[in-house]
Amino acid sequence: MTPVARRTADIASDWKSNSYYAFAEQQAWTDVFWNPTSQFRRLFEQLDSSKIVDLACGHGRHTARLLDVRSGSDAPETVYLLDVNQENIDACRARFNHDPRIEMYCNGGYDFHPIPDESVTAVFCYDAMVHFEFDAVFSYIRDAARILRPGGRALFHHSNFASAPGADYKENPHWRNYMSRSLFAHAANRAGLSILDQVTINWDEETHLDCLSLVERPVDANLILVARQERKFDFYRRMRRKLKSLVKG
The missing domain is CATH 1.20.5 (Single alpha-helices involved in coiled-coils or other helix-helix interfaces)
Incomplete structure (x- = not known):
């Protein structure tokens, strides 16, 4: 196991034994992301969800909301659910086994395999990447450039906490890991992705603790x-x- 995969597995294990997933299903929690007036929803509406990836899907709460807000002619053709915890994928299989549009995979915690190259129109990740180590974030950015079609976009909710390099993420506000808006933009640029928008947001009492970054794989990489x-x-x-x-x- 590589160092980045090992650190990702350690972080993922922190969420296995707590009650996070039960609380996260509450509508008050998901409304933070899907309320029509939220920054999350504003940026999400700029994605083509025809073939979309829900990264770090947990028990599928965001995919459930996605299927509510994108229906009819806007309904996704395929939704890929990825999570590093097999227990979460098992929960998603039980939840969505009736829907042939949904494919679910336990991934390695640092890339989008087994999703093929240039096969998806969009990627989104909510309330999970904020806890990822910086090298896992960079790895996912690079691999997003691989799986996105030209013109495809990704929306990442990541940490903007850069005050304690080297600290255990659980010692930081709301368990945010070390990352910043500018570091993310730099990594996206190096991966060949264009930054379309970045918005810092408050989380409870912490101002500008998080960032939403909307990136695009250019139609012409040149x-x-x-x-x-x-x-x-x-x-x-x-x-x-x-x-x-x-x-x-």
């Missing part, structure tokens, strides 16, 4: 490469002008 080259050329032009002014001076 556009990002061109933008990077243009930034490099602009840097070199500025340096050349500066050197010329120093020589003249």
Whole structure:
């Protein structure tokens, strides 16, 4: 087992023996994410949910709400449920076994396997990535770029807590792990994804504790490469002008 997989498994085990999943099913808890006036819902409405992944699905509470808000002509063709805990996948199978659109997999905790390359239109992850180690977050970002179709988008709810590097995440407010809005944006850029929107949000009494990041795999991946080259050329032009002014001076 790799270090990132081991850390993910350790974090996932913290949620096996507590009562989180029972409480999380309450409508008051899910309304935080699915209320029409929430930032979560505003950004979610920018996803094409035709073939969508619910990462760290738990017992499937968000997929249940997804199927409520996207019905009729907007109904998903396929929903992939991924979770590192087999117990959660078993719970989802019991809950959704009647629905042929839903595929459920226990994954390794750092990528989207076995989902094929360029096969999904969207990914979302709510109330889980906030606890992930930074290297697991980066790994998922890189693999999201693999599974998203050109033009596909991902919406990640992640931590914006960067005040205690190296601390045990359970010692941080609301068990948030070390991550920030800017670190996430940097990782997404390096993975070839475009940042469409980032919104920091409060969680209970903690201000700007979390962040919602909406990213897109460009239709033409070369556009990002061109933008990077243009930034490099602009840097070199500025340096050349500066050197010329120093020589003249």
